[in-house]
Each structure stands twice: as C-alpha cells, then as structure tokens.
C-alpha cells in the first residue's frame with residue numbers, strides 16, 4: 001500500500017515547479033493580465049510533455065492519469081500560471097478519448113500544444129441569464145455564457161442534455177465576446193451561436209460526467225496549490241514583518257491564523273490525491289469524491305485566501321504585492337464547473353439522498 | 356498510488372469479519388469497567404489478537420509483530436460493524452505503551468497483564484488547579500524519605516479516579532531544577548493512605564472526573580518510570596499516543612452513517628429531514644470534511660509504512676481537526692431534531708439513547724482535554740510552520756508592581 005507519489009511523479013512535480021519558478025514569475029503573470037499572451041508559457045509546458053499528459057501513447061501522447069494531471073495543476077495554481085491546461089490538456093482529451101469517432105488528428109495537435117480546445121459546459125451544469133444551446137441538424141444556436149480559454153482554436157460545448165459538440169473557433173456564425181472577470185490569470189469568453197456547424201462527439205451523458213469530474217478535481221488541485229502558496233507567503237511575511245518591536249509571527253493571533261490555514265489545508269492534499277486516483281481506479285467512488293473534493297477545496301480555498309490576505313495587513317490588499325492574483329484564482333476555481341452548494345447537492349443526489 | 360493492502364490482508368480482513376459475525380452479539384455496549392461481560396469480551400479479543408495485539412505474550416498480550424495495516428483493518432471492521440473494540444482508557448492507551456518503552460522488567464511484569472485484561476484500572480494524575488495547559492508548572496511534590504517518596508499536593512480533572520486501582524502521576528522531585536527537568540513519573544496504588552478523592556460532576560451530569568488530594572502519601576522508591584527528573588520526557592512520549600488516538604476517522608465515519616440514517620427517519624411536518632435542502636447541505640459539508648480526514652489518515656499510514664514523505668503537519672492537525680469535526684457532526688444530529696434534540700436521559704422521546712447530546716458534549720471535553728485546540732494551534736504554528744514562540748512575560752517583582760500601581 002502506498003498513498004503518495006511514485007518516483008516519476010516526484011520528478012514530474014519538480015520539473016514543472018522548476019520551469020514555472022524560472023519562467024512564470026509574478027511579473028510574467030501580470031504581463032498576461034495586462035493583455036499579453038500565454039502562448040510561450042504553454043509551448044514551454046508542451047515541450048515538457050504537459051499538453052500530452054492524458055493523451056494515450058498511440059495518439060501521440062504520454063498516457064498518464066488524473067493524478068499526474070493533478071500534480072501539474074497544483075503547481076500551476078501555486079504559480080497562478082496562465083495556461084490552457086484545464087481545457088486543452090485535461091477536459092478536451094478526456095472527452096475525445098471517451099467518445100466514439102476518430103479524433104486522432106486533433107489529439108495529436110493537442111499533444112504538441114499546437115492547438116487549444118476551450119470548454120463551454122455551463123449550460124449543462126447551471127444555466128444563468130437564461131442562456132442555452134439548441135441543436136438542429138448539426139448546427140448550434142443560442143449562447144454559452146462562460147467559456148474558458150479565450151484563445152482556443154476549437155470549443156467543446158455541452159447542451160442542456162449533456163451532449164457534447166466540437167466546433168471551430170473561426171466557424172461562420174460564431175461570435176466570441178471577451179468577458180472581464182476578477183481572475184485575470186485566465187481569459188473568459190461568451191460564445192454566441194447563430195447556426196454554427198458543429199460535430200456531435202457524444203450523446204452519452206457519462207462522457208460529459210467523466211469530463212466534468214476530472215475538470216472539477218483539477219480545479220481543486222489548482223486551488224490546493226494556490227492556497228498553499230498563500231499560506232507560505234503569509235508565514236514568510238509574518239516572520240519578517242515587525243510591529244511592537246517583534247515579528248508579527250510571534251503574536252498568537254497571527255500564529256493561530258496560520259495554524260488554522262495549515263490545519264484545514266493539509267487534509268486537502270490527501271483529498272485531491274485520492275479523488276484524482278479514484279477517477280481511473282475506483283469507479284464506484286469516483287463521482288462522489290470528485291464532487292466533495294471540488295466543494296471542500298472551494299471552502300478551504302476561500303478561507304485561506306481571506307486569512308492569508310489578513311495576515312499581510314494593508315499590504316495584502318494592495319496590487320503591489322500581487323497577493324490578490326492568488327485570492328482571485330481561488331475565487332474563480334470556486335465558481336467554475338459548479339459552485340460548492342450546487343456540487344454538494346449533486347453529491348447528495350449521487351447517494352440517493354435527494355427526493 | 357496503490358491503495359490495495361494485498362491479498363493476504365484481504366484474507367485477514369475476512370477473518371476479522373468472520374469473527375465479528377460469529378461473536379459480535381456478545382460484545383458489551385459501552386465499557387462498564389470490571390463487569391464480567393466486559394472482562395470476558397476483553398479476554399476473547401486478546402485471545403484472537405484483536406486488542407493488545409502487539410503486546411508480548413509474557414505480559415498477557417497476543418504477541419503479534421507490529422503490523423500497521425492489520426491494526427488498521429481491525430479498527431475499520433470494528434468501527435464499521437459498530438462493535439465494541441475492547442477496553443481503552445488511559446492505562447491501556449497511555450501507560451502500557453510507556454511501560455513497554457521505558458519501564459523496568461519488573462514493572463512490565465507486574466502491571467501490563469492485569470491492565471490489558473481490564474482487572475487493573477488506572478487514572479492519569481497530570482493536571483492541577485494551577486497547571487493545565489502549562490502542565491510543566493505542576494507543584495505536587497514528592498520528597499525522598501528513606502525507601503519512599505512522600506507525595507503531597509492536589510490533582511484535578513482526574514478521570515475515573517473513583518474507579519481506579521492505581522494512578523500514574525507527575526510530581527515535582529527536584530524543586531530547584533528548571534521546570535521541565537524537575538518532574539518525575541510515579542506509579543502508586545490508589546488505596547495508599549493519604550489519598551482523598553472528591554468527585555466533580557461534568558456537563559454531561561455524570562461524575563466522570565475528580566479532584567484528587569495527596570497528604571503524605573508514601574510511594575515505594577522503585578515505583579518510578581524513567582529516571583528521577585525525567586518525568587516530563589516520559590509523559591511526552593505518551594501524549595503523542597493519546598493525541599493520535601483521538602478523533603479516530605473510522606469511528607467518525609460510522610457516526611456519519613448513523614447521522615444519515617437519523618436524517619432519513621426523523622421528520623419535521625411529516626417531511627424527512629434529509630429532504631430539507633439546508634440540513635442536507637450541512638450534512639454534505641460534514642461528509643466532505645470526514646472524507647478529507649480519512650484520506651489524511653491514509654497518507655499518514657502510508658508514510659509510516661513507506662517512510663517516503665514527511666507527514667508531520669498531517670499528524671499534528673489530527674487532534675484539532677478530528678475533535679472539532681466530531682463536535683460539529685454530533686451538533687448537526689441535535690440541530691436537525693429541533694426540540695427533540697434536547698431530550699436527555701429517561702425522556703421518552705430521546706433518540707439513539709441520547710447519544711447525540713452526550714457525544715456533542717463529550718467531544719467538547721476532548722477539544723479541551725489532552726491539550727486544548729488553542730494549544731494544538733500553537734504546536735502547529737511553532738513546530739509545523741516554524742513560527743517563533745511568544746516572548747516570555749517576566750512577572751514584575753512586588754516592588755516594580757507597586758510602582759506601576761501608583
């Protein structure tokens with residue numbers, strides 16, 4: 001029995017962390033937030049095989065599993081990295097591999113990082129603003145209110161029946177509208193369809209669900225990393241900042257804030273690992289642990305984001321320090337693909353606890 | 356990642372299950388000390404290796420090699436079947452491991468067998484009125500007089516002192532040494548002349564703990580564990596055992612399942628509580644926390660087996676998170692029942708033997724006892740996150756105090 005990483009996984013984690021540490025400092029994140037591109041970051045990660053992680057070997061990929069992806073996501077969250085990992089390396093390959101039909105061309109392009117697939121699942125999870133997607137004769141009309149990755153080459157769209165469609169980002173009749181959100185480490189678009197030709201890739205709700213589950217676990221892993229960074233920053237800041245003639249880290253109120261962050265965050269690590277492992281290896285538990293992990297990390301992430309900011313005092317509230325990038329990353333991970341109350345209700349339903 | 360224990364362990368699990376199926380009905384509910392039922396159940400468990408498993412046979416144990424996975428399987432199966440896992444108590448969970456590690460041959464031979472068999476009951480004499488969280492400031496004294504220690508002072512919160520045969524007790528033997536170095540760890544018979552026990556009623560309205568007074572209690576010199584002045588280290592060796600045993604996630608899981616059953620059967624206005632979205636969300640929140648703690652425990656177990664990761668923070672948080680979680684879980688059981696949640700003792704409307712209220716209060720006791728939640732946070736911050744201790748307050752001398760007051 002071993003509950004932890006293999007040597008290869010430790011190596012993967014070290015490599016990704018080193019790359020991000022060297023190539024994506026906060027200034028690089030700010031450059032993206034100010035309208036710059038993430039293409040170079042993604043290409044760098046793709047050159048390390050990150051884009052190909054979940055794609056089977058016979059399709060040009062590496063054929064690893066969700067735990068490996070969670071390891072990468074934790075590092076990306078830790079560095080608030082702008083990158084299309086969730087859509088292009090996780091959710092799209094998962095759906096494409098589960099669906100019928102031959103998607104080898106696209107999978108190979110995804111594996112090298114030369115193409116990106118965005119995700120528009122909101123209308124199958126919780127419709128807002130009355131938005132919906134209608135399909136007639138393989139063309140889409142309607143709206144996907146929130147899609148992630150504004151710079152994708154394709155979009156994978158779910159309708160209310162949990163059917164999945166793939167469409168070209170430059171297709172006729174598709175309008176992409178940038179939506180500003182608080183999380184400037186990711187770019188969000190609204191997709192408006194006016195008879196857009198789209199290929200149906202799955203009508204099996206289980207494909208949608210498996211794709212959603214892994215997406216949720218990966219968002220939770222991203223929060224784990226982002227929150228761990230906020231805890232690390234809080235502890236480091238508290239040791240160095242002095243008030244009343246002593247480091248604020250020696251004040252018990254400050255120590256207890258940090259201890260509470262550590263105490264709630266540490267079990268999250270095991271939870272993310274377990275949920276990621278369960279996706280491929282423990283099918284009866286997979287959906288339930290994915291829901292709970294998404295919801296629990298959302299709550300802990302919110303708590304850590306607030307508390308770490310408080311430990312930093314006024315400095316925590318400034319743009320100077322940039323702590324808010326992590327705060328908002330935790331915040332957006334919380335809302336995407338189902339906010340905690342909604343996901344917990346799904347968890348209850350999975351256990352037959354809803355009437 | 357490999358969560359399989361392996362086929363030999365699955366055979367072992369099957370043996371445990373078979374045992375529970377065959378004998379489970381004999382298991383006493385609760386742990387009435389010294390009742391025939393309790394003692395014969397304990398005996399059966401030892402014979403089969405389901406408690407006192409790794410204690411050598413020469414001391415009355417089952418004598419198995421330590422195997423963390425087997426121990427875990429036993430804990431899981433007993434909790435799952437909601438069957439009494441045998442006696443716990445401070446003698447078995449704290450003193451016996453200490454004696455095995457630090458006791459003399461004679462002490463092991465004298466005390467371990469009757470203790471694990473449930474015939475010798477112990478209490479723990481640590482806390483004093485002036486020494487709770489700051490335990491090392493304790494003042495109960497022991498002075499050597501010929502072949503005896505003479506003990507004087509007072510202990511408080513001594514659980515089960517009224518039932519105990521013996522006490523393991525921290526006393527100050529070197530009054531001039533720094534406070535952590537002047538303490539010794541003594542064992543003595545509660546029938547020794549000079550001991551007075553006054554019950555303290557706790558909030559559950561049971562008199563589970565006591566004040567214990569010592570007046571010239573004479574304790575044979577050899578009844579010391581570890582060297583003179585090293586009692587603090589001896590005590591700390593077992594505090595870790597105590598904290599590990601609090602908030603056992605297997606039992607928490609069993610209680611969660613009981614809570615789900617309760618919410619399916621209890622109703623308000625004819626509607627099962629599980630159909631109420633607000634209560635259901637609270638339940639799901641708690642289920643998420645229970646999961647996180649279970650997986651945390653798997654990680655700690657794995658790190659003990661494989662020695663490949665540092666689980667120090669994962670271990671340090673268990674007492675804090677585990678007891679707070681149980682308190683919240685039991686509290687939800689009360690909340691969903693409204694006024695019915697208040698029923699207690701012989702009230703005909705009491706559910707599940709009143710366990711929701713008793714456990715809710717009991718776990719508040721555990722949040723306080725054995726190192727309060729605040730002390731746990733100090734430990735996590737200082738030892739886990741390497742944050743500095745608070746500067747010591749130097750008490751003003753009487754003269755400077757007077758000046759300040761003027």
Ligand SMILES: Cc1cc2nc3c(=O)[nH]c(=O)nc-3n(C[C@H](O)[C@H](O)[C@H](O)COP(=O)(O)OP(=O)(O)OC[C@H]3O[C@@H](n4cnc5c(N)ncnc54)[C@H](O)[C@@H]3O)c2cc1C
Nearest residue numbers: 479480481482487488512513514720723724725726727729
């Ligand atoms: C159910 C139960 C059973 C017990 N059984 C036993 C037993 O069998 N034998 C035995 O010896 N003892 C026993 N105890 C005693 C227990 O160990 C003490 O109650 C506990 O260590 C706290 O000490 P105290 O009660 O003196 O509280 P105090 O130490 O006075 O604490 C009061 C408050 O001050 C806070 N506080 C104190 N110091 C600090 C600090 N440095 N930083 C931040 N906050 C601080 C505490 O967290 C708490 O909130 C038992 C207690 C309970 C509740």
